[in-house]
Amino acid sequence: MASFDVLVDSVSDMPLDIRQEYDIDYFANEFYTGDKRYTASLDWNQISAHDFYESLRKGVRYKTTQVPEKTMTEKLRSHLSANRDVIYIACSSALSASVKSAYEIRDRLKSEFPDRKVVCVDALNCGMAQGMMAVECAKMRDAGKTVEEAEEWVESNKLFYNQCNTFETLSYLKEAGKITASSAFFGNLFAVKPIIISDTKGQNLAVAKVKGRKSSFTEIADRVSNYIVSPEKQTIWLGHADCFFDAEELEMELKKKIPSATIKKYVVGSIIGASAGPGTLVVNYFGKSKAEQMI
Secondary structure: OOOEEEEEEHHHOOOHHHHHHHOEEEEOOEEEEOOEEEEOOOOOOOOOHHHHHHHHHOOOOOEEEOOOHHHHHHHHHHHHHOOOEEEEEEOOOOOOOHHHHHHHHHHHHOOOOOOOOEEEEEOOOOOHHHHHHHHHHHHHHHOOOOHHHHHHHHHHHHHHEEEEEEOOOOHHHHHOOOOOHHHHHHHHHOOEEEEEEEOOOOOEEEEEEEEOHHHHHHHHHHHHHHHEOOHHHOEEEEEEOOOHHHHHHHHHHHHHHOOOOEEEEEEOOHHHHHHHOOOOEEEEEEEOOHHHHOO
């Protein structure tokens, strides 16, 4: 009987040890500057994370792409040829067109693999929140569940995967077109730090503004402690964009508020990092529905 494979994309930021432990594969996005093009490897094969963020600090700006059609087609064909169904937990359609491409490629491959099923899930999220969903699907696969059962579960639960972000500077978001120039100018001038979540449509939503970097850590810890569900049974994933010591400080704030939680840190990948910039911090956790945070 065919089982299924679990895939994500580069936006998931999934560390190698987690991908290996749960046998999760990924489609690689790309990023580029001038005529220099990179594969957005989750293992930083072409450029180290530190060098990537240092180049941003020095003024280099990168543009990012969705998963290239050829890359996605070849990888999907490889998994289907092994007599495996596939579930793809994709970056939010509000942030990337990769999931739309996946729908189209899936339909084109139906005649080639009529007995196989490809499920494409719009995660309505990005980063390790995507990865957390993929891990649950992998656990279901390993427990003998079908790809249809995994699809049903993740579609029913994806709004409970939460993400909360803060930024060292707003300049990168401004250059990426995520906020206005005036918002970035006055935000940086007065050290205003927006607290941004992923909303029910998979878009970025500012839910608070605080003054000062340390205040943003307290605000995030308070927010996570208010919305997290069963912290003793899950891992909180804390991502940092080349700001390890700030991540440790935020981790301490989280532990004060949620002493029973397990917290693991990872480096924010190149696709998110290109828009968010060095110094970005993001907390991913399973909690109450995102709809409750928008009230």
